[in-house]
Structure formats: C-alpha cells, structure tokens
Amino acid sequence: xxxxxxxxxxxxxxxxxxxxxxxxxxxxxxxxxxxxxxxxxxxxxxxxxxxxxxxxxxxxxxxxxxxxxxxxxxxxxxxxxxx
Amino acid sequence: xxxxxxxxxxxxxxxxxxxxxxxxxxxxxxxxxxxxxxxxxxxxxxxxxxxxxxxxxxxxxxxxxxxxxxxxxxxxxxxxxxxxxxxxxxxxxxxxxxxxxxxxxxxxxxxx
Numbered sequence: 638x639x640x641x642x643x644x645x646x647x648x649x650x651x652x653x654x655x656x657x658x659x660x661x662x663x664x665x666x667x668x669x670x671x672x673x674x675x676x677x678x679x680x681x682x683x684x685x686x687x688x689x690x691x692x693x694x695x696x697x698x699x700x701x702x703x704x705x706x707x708x709x710x711x712x713x714x715x716x717x718x719x720x
Numbered sequence: 721x722x723x724x725x726x727x728x729x730x731x732x733x734x735x736x737x738x739x740x741x742x743x744x745x746x747x748x749x750x751x752x753x754x755x756x757x758x759x760x761x762x763x764x765x766x767x768x769x770x771x772x773x774x775x776x777x778x779x780x781x782x783x784x785x786x787x788x789x790x791x792x793x794x795x796x797x798x799x800x801x802x803x804x805x806x807x808x809x810x811x812x813x814x815x816x817x818x819x820x821x822x823x824x825x826x827x828x829x830x831x832x
Contacts, residue, residue: 640732644770647736651743658746658755665752665809669759672801673742676762676794680739680770683787687774695786702790706797710804717808 641688645681652677664720668712675705724776731773738765752809756802763798767791 638646655677658670679702686694738761745758771787778784811817819825 640729644732644736648739648766651736651739654743654747665805665812666755668805668808669752669755670746672805673746673759673762676759676767677739679790679794680735680767683774683790684770687777687783692783695783699786699790699793702793706793706801709797709801713801713804713808717811
C-alpha cells in the first residue's frame with residue numbers, strides 16, 4: 638500500500654463523522670455534513686487516482702469538486718426558501 | 721527516501737490532519753453555526769496540502785495541474801458555501817436575513 642492509498646483510507650475514515658452528522662442532525666446540520674463529505678470525497682478520488690497511477694481518473698475528482706460547489710449552493714437556497 | 725519524498729509525506733500528513741480536525745469538530749459541536757467553522761480546515765488545509773503533495777511528486781504534469789485546479793476550486797468555494805449555508809440557517813431560524821428590530825448584538829453595543 639503506497640502513501641497515497643494509505644492517505645485515501647485515512648480521509649475515507651474521516652468521512653464517517655460526516656455520515657453520522659447527516660443521520661443524526663436536522664436539515665441544516667445535514668447540509669454541513671454534505672459539504673464536508675463532498676470535499677473529502679473529491680480528495681479521496683484524487684488520492685486514489687494518484688495511488689493507482691490512473692491519470693484520467695483525476696477528472697472525476699475535478700468534476701466532483703465542481704459539482705459539489707453547485708450542489709451546496711442549490712441545497713442552501715432550497716433550505717432557505719422552500720424546505 | 722529523498723527530500724522530495726519527505727516533503728510529500730509531510731504534506732500528506734498535514735492534509736490528513738486537516739480532515740481529521742474537520743471530522744472531530746463536526747462530531748463534537750452540536751450547533752449548526754459551530755459546525756460551519758469546521759468546514760474550513762478540510763477545505764483550506766486538507767484540500768490544499770494534498771494537491772501540493774501531488775504537485776511536488778509529479779510536477780506540472782496532467783495530474784499535478786488538475787490537482788492544483790481542484791485545490792483552487794475547493795479553496796475558493798469554501799467561503800462562498802459557508803456564507804450561503806449560514807445565510808440559509810439564519811433565514812430558516814429568524815425568517816429574514818436582515819436584523820430584526822428587537823435583536824441585540826453584544827459586540828455592536830460595546831462599541832457604542
């Protein structure tokens with residue numbers, strides 16, 4: 638196991654509290670859990686692409702980072718107005 | 721193990737530490753506004769140190785350039801998302817973003 642995969646596993650373990658917050662909290666706490674989890678997921682994908690030397694897979698991490706920003710804004714606006 | 725590897729290991733450790741602080745903070749704080757503060761270590765420290773480690777390892781290759789792009793994106797998105805979330809939370813609690821008439825702000829009162 639190279640350092641990149643080792644770090645990916647460590648960051649993946651850090652995602653567990655995000656799931657706990659998403660399960661246990663109210664709607665706003667869940668939004669925070671989602672935002673933290675999406676940042677960690679993007680970095681895990683980046684670390685795995687580097688660890689397994691699959692350069693094209695970095696695009697998935699880039700796409701997730703881009704989409705998670707939009708998703709966070711849309712969820713925040715929905716929670717503000719309608720939900 | 722050369723100097724480059726040591727720098728990579730240090731940057732990876734700092735990055736994981738940033739995510740760990742975020743995870744522990746999310747678990748320990750109950751209030752939504754307190755939890756929002758703990759998004760910062762993940763987005764600003766974790767998401768910057770790990771792409772930097774990739775840049776140190778690979779240089780400005782395809783992976784290194786995209787890793788830096790991801791770091792810039794996450795670094796820039798964090799304050800915007802935090803503000804949008806805090807705004808949404810306040811509007812849900814108070815019904816409006818602007819201060820209400822009878823709302824007291826201790827810091828503002830001290831300045832007067």
